[in-house]
Amino acid sequence: MKAAKHFRDLDVYQNAIARVIEVFERTKEFPKDEKFALTEQMRRSSRSVCANIAEAWRKRRYQAAFVAKLNDAEAEAAETQVHLEISFRHGYIEQDTFLKLDDSYEKIIGQLVKMIDQASAWIIKPRSRD
Numbered sequence: 001m002k003a004a005k006h007f008r009d010l011d012v013y014q015n016a017i018a019r020v021i022e023v024f025e026r027t028k029e030f031p032k033d034e035k036f037a038l039t040e041q042m043r044r045s046s047r048s049v050c051a052n053i054a055e056a057w058r059k060r061r062y063q064a065a066f067v068a069k070l071n072d073a074e075a076e077a078a079e080t081q082v083h084l085e086i087s088f089r090h091g092y093i094e095q096d097t098f099l100k101l102d103d104s105y106e107k108i109i110g111q112l113v114k115m116i117d118q119a120s121a122w123i124i125k126p127r128s129r130d
Helices: 011-027 032-058 063-089 095-117
Strands: none
Touching: 011 032, 011 063, 011 095, 032 063, 032 095, 063 095
């Protein structure tokens, strides 16, 4: 684990934000009748992965709160995978695009699980008061 001073330094955040941009670009091509359904849901869940990572980073003083926000990020990543599969099954994205994005979210989930499993290493330790 490399030292991070900001949530933007985290590999998992960088991977997630790159997927947000890709999801946004891919959903531009979706049918107009999906605008308020699938398109917005997929965009929201992909963005939420990033937002929850940022929130987790700011909650590092309390391990339970940190883990809870990482769990939320993991759940949003899984939700995005479902939306991607639906998009593929409807023919809105090609199979290779689906597989690439789905694999990217699997890696993000793996990174989040690793952070959860090693949560104590990420927690801000209180300074001693001398």
